[in-house]
Each structure stands twice: as C-alpha cells, then as structure tokens.
Amino acid sequence: MAVKSQSPLVITVIVGLLALGVGLVIGYLLRPFKEPPAPHTSADQLWGIEAADDDKIAALDMLKDCSHLARENAVISKHLLENDVEACRAVTCDIPYPRTYVIYKLRGNDVIDLDGRLEDKAWKDVAWSDSFIDIQGREFPEPRLKTKVKMRYDYRFLYIGALLEEPDVWSNVTLHDGPVYQDNSFQILFDSRQSNVNYKEITINARGIVADLMMTKPYVDSGEPLQFWESDLVSEVYVHGSLNNPNSEDEYWTIEMAVPFSTLYQGSGASMNRSTPIHDETWRANFLRAQWSVKKRGTHYEKEKNSGTDWWGLIQFQDAEINSTHFMTSEKWVATNALLDTYSALQAFHAVTGRYTDRKELLHLPPYVFSGKCVDDISIKLDWSGFHVTVKPKGGNLEDGHIKADHFLWFGKEDMQYF
Template identity: 30%
Template sequence: MISKIKSIVFVLGFISSIGFAQSKGIVPKNYVAYKTSEKIQIDGDELETSWSKAEWTDAFIDIEGVEKPKFNTKVKMLWDDKNYYILAKIQEPHVWANLKQHDTIIFYNNDFEVFIDPDGDTFNYYELEINALNTAWDLFLTKPYREKNVVLNDWNNTGLQSAVKIQGTLNNPADTDEGWTLEIAIPWASYQKSFGEDNVPRDKFWRVNFSRVNWQHDIVNGKYERKKDASGKYLPEYNWVWSPQGVINMHEPEKWGYVYFTSKEIGNKVTFTIPQDEKIKWELFELYRAQKQFLAKNKKWAVAINQLTKSVIKVGTNVITPKLENHSFGWNISVKSPFSSKTFIIKEDGQFIEK
C-alpha cells in the first residue's frame, strides 16, 4: 500500500491526493450517537451500561475502501452536555509504543486518530492521534493540505480525557496480545472556545472520521521497531478507517462520515438519513476536483461546467444545474438546492458556503 505522505515543516506538511476522480462510488458512513445521563468513567474499561447499549460501527476498511484489514477495529460513540465520548476496540497481536511526548508525531507508532469538522465546510477542523501509551497529539487545521493552510500544532484540546486498556502486555515481544481499548472524552468546550460553536450539536450532525495507523515491525534488541526494507527505508504503514476516503488521504473532510447527535437517551432507536442537500455538496466537490485536474492539464481554469463534466448531474431524481463563475481571484461554482432552496457555493480553495 502506498503510504500517506506526511512531511514535517514545523509540525506537519502536505498530504497529496491520489486521483481526484476516485471518490465516485464512495458513500460516507453514518452513526447515531445517543445521549447518556450516566457518568462515563474514562478508564478504558467500558463497564458502563450506556456502553453496553451503544452499537459498534461497521468494522474499519482500508482507506481506499477496497481491502479488508489484517486486524479488526471498531468504535462506539455517546455524548452528554459536557463531552463527546468515543470508545475504540483495536485488535493487535503485538501492542507496542515508544512515543511519550505530547504533540510528537504519534503516527510514527501504531495509533488511533480522530478527525472532526463541526460545520462541514472542510475549513477549521481538528485532528487527534493517540498511541497505546496514551500519548496524544492534538492539532487544528485551517484548511486541508491540498490548499495553502495553517496547522496549529500548539492548539490544545483543553479538558481532553483518554485512557488505554491493553488486552495483553505492552512492548513485550515474547507474547501475543489481543489488542487495546481506547476510551476518549472530548469536551464540547474545547470546540466552543476555538471554533465559536454556541452549544453542543443536539439533533445535529458533524462530519467525523476515524483512522488507525498500523506498521509492520521488527524486533531489534528485544524492542519493537518499524520495519525497514533492504535499502533501510521504512515500509509504508497500513491506513484503516471507519468511512473510506477512496484515496490515501485522510485530509479530504468532505468524504468523512456523519455522526448524528440525537437528544434521545441511549436505549432509544433513532434513524438518521444523510440529507439530500449533503449529496449536492458531494457533487460540488467532484466539480472542485475536476477543476483542479483541468488546471493541472491546461494551465488555466475551466470557464464552463461542460468542460468539467459531460454528464447530467442528478441527486435522487432531481437534476441539478451548477453555475460556474470565473473572477480575478479564481472561481465559484454555485447551485440552488431543489430540496431546501438553499444556495450552495464552492470556491477555488475548496471552501464550501451555504446561503
């Protein structure tokens, strides 16, 4: 598998998108997170009744959505007025980690990663990585790496709680482990302070995805190390995710899953259907990628939609007719939704605007 490319500038660098058109056919996963009135103890033990009632997500798939991973990963979610709770069950016959410094590059170990975009415009989103030592790396990104962005490595998810429970022994090559459980409480207040959210997302959805990085390893002097090839280069990692991206790139937020935070208590049954307006957004992002391809090939932007696609664009049974407008700074593609009468706009930098 081709590695996800992460080069460090002062913290993190550019992650390339491999093939703009590969996202067709990839449908984001969705999950209903129920409210809990039970106190959730963040200890990795998942003993609360609320956790026993919560459903697991589908098992993770490889990031492109085409291969079944070697080891299983699945997640449960809950929430209350203070926190967003995540429980990850990670199958791993050799649980190891050696990074202990907060905000170091955690994906150099096997890790579990959380990506959150509260308003779904692909701008101003969050990443959290945690290894089996419970060492965290939390950061805030102004835009995806495909655009000129700012990465705030010194942003802290204030009040974050996490705990790891290992089913086996950590850093012991002499035995075979079952894996590890990670329990996380992310306070809404950390997003309210830095993102400007007025309150928790009651009966709303956020765009969320989860990733697991898993490395092949060698045992050197009794310790685990990432495996290298004959030339001394590290072998690429495996990238296993909840909602497949279609490309080896987690930083395409428009492809992340949907988590709907119902105000109903855990134990109820709520069905969430991805709104048709969201499917219009998917089509606009396809046009955005086509524009990027057009620029790369022709050294200029397209000036008409039929230069980007010859196909009729339909959402359900409705034909949508996007309008492309070029201007001195770039372009906008806009469309009026037949479902809500809202106007959706995507800009040359990928920002999504709703009016």
Template identity: 35%
Template sequence: MCRTLARAAAAAAIAALALVPGSPAADVPPGDMLAAWPHPKGYVCYRAPGPITIDGDLKSAEWDAAPWSDAFVDIEGDKRPKPQFRTRMKMLWDDEALYIAAELEEPHVWATIKEHDAVIFQDPDFEIFLDPDGDNHTYGELELNALNTTWDLLLTKPYKNGGRALNGWEIIGLKTAVKVQGTLNDPRDTDTGWTIEVRWPWKGLRELATFTGAPRDGDQWRINFSRVEWDIQVNGGQYTKVKNRPEHNWVWAPQGVIDMHRPERWGYLQFSTAKPGTATFKPDPDWPVRDALHRAYYAQHAHHKKNGAFATAADLGLKDIADRLDVRATRTGCEISWLEREAKQPKVRYSITDDARLWKH
C-alpha cells in the first residue's frame, strides 16, 4: 500500500510540473529521435610517431601513420544525397596535445572573414566539436576558414536546452594552419581544395573535463566534425553566394537532424598507444543505455509540449524500455534514470536531466 501511494505521489508531482522559463520548450523531437539510434562512428587515434609541425601541409611521415576517416556525409545521414566534394579527417596525439588534420576537396576555395571570433560559418568552414566527458554539457567548438581565421567558443549546454555560447573563451595554446591547393579567392582557375592542421593542447581542455593531463590508452571521448559549404556564383570576378539557398552541412558522424549541437550523436574518439594500424575501435558497452535515456529524454519533451506537463515512465510511449526507467521530479524539472533490475535491489546506472545532462553513477 505504501509503495502504491509513493508511486501515485511521484506521478502527481511529475504531472504538475510546468516548464520553467529558459528550459527547452522548443525541443520537440522529430520522430526518429524516439527510435533506437545505431552506435556512432568511432576513430582510433594513435600516438604521433614524432613532432608535428603545424603548417597546413599533411605530407609528412607523422601524418602518414594516421588513418583517414570515412568521407563525410550529409548531416541528416542517408535522408540526403552524398556530398558533392569529399571531406575527411585524421587525428594523432602525444603528451602535450591532440592533433587534427582535415582535407577538403573544393574546386573554388574562397574566404572573406578575417576577424577572430566572428561567425566563421558565413564562409565555407571546418568545425570541430569536443566533449571529453560525454555528458552533453560544457563542450568546446572550433571553427576555421581558408584564411585560417578562427572562432573558438565554449557551450554551457546545447542551444536547444537554453545553452549559451561563451565567445570570450580562448583555447590555451591553440595552433592552427591552412594550406590551399590552388589560389584563394580567384575564380579564374580551378583549385584542388584546402588542408587544415590543428594542435589542441590538453591544457586548453581544462574547462571541459576534470582530467589534468593527457588521456590514457583506451580512453574514449565524444567528438564530431562539420564542414559548411555554400553554393556560389561569380559576379564581377568575385565569388558570391547564391541567394536564398541554405548552406550544406557535411559531417563525420551524422546527426539525423540539421543541428550539430546534439552531442549524444557525435562520434567516439578512442586513444591508443598501440602501433599505428594495429588497434581496433571498441564500441561503447554502455551505448544501448545512453541511447535509451536520450530516447526517453526526447519522449519527455514531446509529452510536455503536447500536454503541458512531464510524463511518468509508463506514459512516455516507450514500451520496450518503460520498465527500466525511473522518472522523478526535481526542483527545476525532471530526471530520468536507467535501472539495473536484474539485481536484488534495482540499481541506478545512468541518469539524464530535462536539460540533457547525462552522467554515470
């Protein structure tokens, strides 16, 4: 009888919750956000065999040791055609930093923005998103164009959850370089593309995670990459964007929606001390749980949008996982936890809040 009353009280508390100002009222999920999502792509990042010079030139023995990633795809995945031009990346690491290289095929390389921390994606650009602890909150973003103009920013949490971009954040010790295979901003010829090198020091990641040094062998972080491309035409000997056409978004790990700020769908970066080419990416054994909680998170927001209140686990419409979910009211919203019910006493394994923060207990 006491358990029944407790469940009823909890259900009443959850149903009575109204979305507080600043919470993600607009976070209404597309249908595929409620379906199981396959394990994202993974990349094995080997230790650099020697010092790396950041000059934009990828023709070195050090970079030869790093495997290229798969070619980028549309941000929505198979819903959209494959990108017109190839984009791929590779990574290495050492005791001081993470190194990222990228190759962007482009017959007409152009860029106009020269001011640091401007909105770089108004030009064609390359973007890096990094969340070392994989909690969806406090992650870094770096954008750069073919002029090597950069924009580094820290996100307190995703925009859909009311997050803010802190433009004043600077990546300590960051080094970037770009090399154009052709001529920049000259429509009279056909270019091959442009290449990028980035040195992101571990000390430049202190605000994003609790670690104090280089990662360990086997550690996995969440990461993704995006390329913004614009349709252009030539007017008066200069490149101009075709009016009223949105940008193309080509990414390493597809998001399913046009929004890079869904860290739960980013790929995995796995650090390795093995000989380059000998290690295998190991899928995250917790992926099914992480994905299930994100499904519940999106279902909760869909329910709130429709009914003006949060749902209990039974009312989320996720019959395949409902018995593993524990939904509780919090001071500002709700929290959903995944229960290990095989034990004598159900044990909480992971939890997610209504502003998408995820953590392991």
C-alpha cells in the first residue's frame, strides 16, 4: 500500500519552532531594564553565619560597626591579630618552631684544636647561630653586646664554640662547681630526649671554671640539681684583651669545649641508650649569657645589677655535607606543643583555684588543641601526682604523647632511667 509523504508537514513544524525561538531571544534582549534588588546586609549574612538568637545578631552588628575603629588602635589591633592567628592555627595546625641550628658532623681531615680561639677550618666552615635575644622576649631591644654560638660533632664529642662581646672581661669564681653564675658567664642546657627531665646544665666563666649538674626537672617544677653529675668536658677560653684589668679595653672572649656524648646521654632513658647521635636526631637546647653590670673601682670591678640574654630552640645532628641540608621537622611537633600548652593551662588553673581539673572546657587552651584538625584527641586524668595528659597525634601512625604534673613528657611507653 502506498504511503503519502509528510515532508511538507515536518518542514512547517520546524520553521514554526525556529520562529518561536527567535521571538523569545528578541523579547529577552528588549526586556525593560530593572535595578537589581539591594542585597540584604544583616549581620548573619555579612559575617557568613546564621545568627542563632538576638544576642548574636547584636554582637555581630557591633563588630561590623566598630571593627575598623578597633584596628586603628595599635594595642587592640595587635590583640585582634593574635586571635586571628590562633584561629587560623586551629585549622592549619601550623605551629611555629623556635630557633633551630643544624650541627654538622666532622668529616675527613676536619680537626678541632681546643685553644679557645675558634680559628680552625672546621669552625670557619659552619655558620654562627643568630645573635642572642633578650631573655624577656623578642619584643625587647637587642642586647648591646652580641653573643653567638657554633657547634660540630664527631662520634665521641659535641663541640661548642661561643663568642661573647665584652669591653670588661672579669671573673671571680675559681672553684669547680662553685657559683659560676655569679660571674659574667655562658650557660648551656641540653635535653637530649626533649622530656623536660634529667636535662644537663653547664656554666663556664672567663677563667674557664666550670659548674655542671643534672636537673631532675625544671626549677619552676621544684626540680632538684644533681651536682654529683659530671660532664667530663674539656674546654679552653681565650680573652681578646686582659682578664680582671679595669685599665684595659677588652673586645670579647671566646670558648671552645668538647663534651662527651657518654655523659650527655646519662639519665635519658633506655630509648636513648647510645653513645653518639643518629642522623637527624633532635635535642632541645637552651643557651644563656649571664651579664652583670659593673663599675670600675681602681684595680677591680664591682657588680651592680643583673641582666641577661637568652636563646632557646632545637639543635639537630646531621651526618651530611656542610650546608647541604636544612633542619628536618618532626611529626611529633604539633602533639608536643599540645601537651605543653595543656600542661601550662592546667598549672594556670591550679594557681587560681588551688586544684587541677579534668574538664577541658575550664582551661584556657589555644584553639588548635581542641579543633579536631591538629590532634585526634586529648584527655586529662587526675592522679596522685596531679594529672596525666594524653594526646593522640593526628593520623594514628604515631605513639600517644603524655605529660605529667612534674613536666615529664614522653611518647609511647613511659621510660625513666637516671643512670
């Protein structure tokens, strides 16, 4: 049976649709122009959150009106910035490191001749530390007299070189383990395990007299100085000028010392039972300069008052070509800081209330500690010692970190060993 062609009908439909489409486009382009509605600028939309109640709306409206005025005040602006930074760290977990120094191992024919002058090639090949800052903080003026250090190591010794600018070099203490800190002196503290316990303290004056001891824990935590501990170090001091002579113009004094690792590792626990550092091993270190103001009284000096400079940070041992590497950061850094910040918050709470608490909401903690982005969990248990804080590092690949009321900090199994 023959079928009648429908081509004319199809063409007619297509042409009609095209005409309709063109009409719609022309109509859209020729539509009357209207001003867009003004956006609603209530506080909840302006600040990107949904206001839960009238108080929140009022508070946000106040912030909108006065924030620019607050930022014009230098003191208030600094406070706002500090809070903004803390809030950002709760998200980024970017906890700043203190000053760091990489200690390079002696290689090949490198030799250090202990004469106090720091003129060996092994010293000249490595950089000085940054100059010491005031012990009160970076916001205080730089000390008038520069102090800086260098360090090297081999399989037996940690070598330390220091330069102290000084126009009047003097020293009175002459007995080993005497009150060397009462002279202008240079002090070193090493915590090889970063545990805040059993750290070593070495002080030396311009005569080369040494006082060395082991602290069971920091003085602020009622630590006991174990003065029977001996560093067995070898040292020499060089004075560019003259010692105890008010009539001479001095420039500086320098120190060279070699401290055996065998004594520095004492009391560091079974996990640090070794005689030399491994590559990338990191210690906490503190370097201080005790500086007394003096007046010249004829042929002797008379002390006036005390001041000081301080350099606190991390040192890291690296068996590598000099200046070929940089300080290696640690996966434990955020968890370590969370432990220390919680410890400080608990001690501050105790100072006000006379007791500790296991309720985190009562503590003044930085936001990163409880944001859930930087550490997985933090718990506080009260016990006979005061408290025991446990932090679960983010990711689950690291051992839990712990700190107690006596400031003892560790990761994994508790491991205490004095000798």
